[in-house]
Amino acid sequence: MPAFRFIHAADLHLDTPFSGMTGLPDRLRSHLRESTFAALGDLVDLAVSEAADFLVVSGDIYDASDSSLRAQLRLKEAWDKLERHGIPVYIIHGNHDPLSSSRMRLSSPSNVTVFGGSRPESVTARRRSDGQPVAVVSGISYPTASVTENTSLLFRRDPDSALFHIALLHANVDGQEGHDAYSPCSLKDLRDSGYDYWALGHIHKRQVLSMSPWVVYPGNLQGRSLKETGPKGCYIVDVPEDGKAVLHFRELDHVRWTELEVPIGDLPTEEAWKERVEELLEDSRDPAGGKTGIIRFTFTGRGPLHHMLQSGRECADLLLELQRRESMRMEDDPSTALQGVVWPVGFKVKTGVDFDRSQLVQEDSFLGELLRLADEAEKKPELRDSLVDSALAPLQEHRYLRGLMKSLGSEERLDLLQRAQELASSLLTEEGPKGGNA
Structure with a gap:
């Protein structure tokens, strides 16, 4: 089998409104709204620079079924660029952007294949350099916003093909908590299918559930809330001649969401507490200056500051002061794209009264x-x-x-x-x- 390279992405959620974010400066809010599009642009540039043979996107390209015309135009612009470089794109739609959506239908360039929703469809992917067939790519889209049957069981590997088999599925494997049980299936279902690589979407947390065969959630391209912390991006998948794929994760997010835990046990005074928060905020700045940070501090543990933190007044005052400083940072250099800005979005208090719990639990x-x-x-x-x-x-x-x-x-x-x-x-x-x- 010829060696080849593809990119696996999912859950682009283009034009996410970030409607739950309040109190943001207008410039930061605009930057946040643009972040999903910026991540898409970087995904396209990555596919070009890494000479990917093709790109697969496993659902929820749009954030809403009635996606804006702006989102559709930006997506078409991205696919057009890939077409100019001869890079095919294979797509399924998920619960956020099912085929039944009421959005305006814009024509896709010739390099884009959108799989239908009645049954899994398959196409042969070819290596760009010489046109040799390298993979069978199969996928099924959501016809409506709610798919509750196990669609993974509909996939069938071609027994007569020795090519690498890739399946695109937007699904909840083994009932992962916190996510709708759409297209529910088990890891065993996927392992028994005969496919070499399951390109999953729907779960926004990056996970490799299996390496033989590969069962992979790349997570979403851009975090959208404090429930989606840490680096976000896609996988570059290199498949050598022996078919034993190797994965490399690439960060693509422009706004990084972070939850920082601050134990209070060794903080004797309010001054020490304030200095620790300021120090952690500075440490959270992207040293390369390429990302904007949104951060929430969670105070934990037991100590003399418990009652002060529980009152909430000092937390509110410090939060406003830190936000004022970040606002000034943005105003001082309006030419930048908010690189290096870290916006503290809130404080969460999970502290306890200062007592010896180990002793009390024995009483x-x-x-x-x-x-x-x-x-x-x-x-x-x-x-x-x-x-x-x-x-x-x-x-x-x-x-x-x-x-x-x-x-x-x-x-x-x-x-x-x-x-x-x-x-x-x-x-x-x-x-x-x-x-x-x-």
């Missing part, structure tokens, strides 16, 4: 029993769910709150349990001597 007291129950609930999801459901039962009468309760995932339930534990511990330890029985 024959109400607080000791509470802490032991909390520890057990953290290890046993069924107990945790029972405690949370029982505590939230009075809210069932409110329709809106009832809907929120149904959407709680295991991490959110664990967070509620931990916050309740800390609040109870704080109240009970303040009633008597520190570390004593309540």
Whole structure:
């Protein structure tokens, strides 16, 4: 089999509105809105500079089914550039941009193949240098926004072809939490299919679920919230003559979202706390100056600053001051594209009162029993769910709150349990001597 190279990307979410972001300077908001398009431009430039034989995109190219004309024009501009360089593009649509979308239909250049939604379709991909066939690329798009059947079972490898087989699928493998169970399938389903490479989309976290065969989520090109932290981009996939592919991740994001944990145990004063936050913010700046940062600080641990942080006033004041400084940084150099700017979007407080928990959990007291129950609930999801459901039962009468309760995932339930534990511990330890029985 001839050696070849392709690029695997997914979840471009072009023209994401970032509507949940409030309080941003206009220039930063505009930069954020442009970031998905900038990442697309870098994806195209990467395909050209790395001499990729073709590009596969595994769904959710647009952020919404009624995607803007601007998004469609920018996408067509990107595909046109790849056409000029002779690079084919193979595409499926996902739950955000199904084939049934009401968007205006712009014609695609001849190098773009969009797979249909009734069954998996296949095409032969060729090496650009000499036109030799190198791979069978198969894919299936979402005909509508909700696909609940296991479409992976519809894929069939051509038994008469010795070419490398690539499958494009927008799916939730093994029910990954926090994501809709669209096109649900198991890793076993994919491994048993006979395909060499499953080019997945839908989950925005970069993951390699299997190496034999390759089952890969590249994540999205550009993070869109604090739920999508860390580097974002695509995979360059080199397939040598023996068919044993090698993957290389390439960063393409222009705005980097970051959650920074700040333990307070060794911070004795407010001044030390302020200096630690400022130091971490400076350390978060892209040393190459190429990315804009959006950061949230989460304060954790136990220490003398717990009550100060719980009040929220000092946090709010410091946040406003840090944002004022970043605004001035942008104003001082309006010619830059906001490289090196780090915008602090908020503070999250998950601290606890300063006491010896290991001692209290051993005590024959109400607080000791509470802490032991909390520890057990953290290890046993069924107990945790029972405690949370029982505590939230009075809210069932409110329709809106009832809907929120149904959407709680295991991490959110664990967070509620931990916050309740800390609040109870704080109240009970303040009633008597520190570390004593309540």
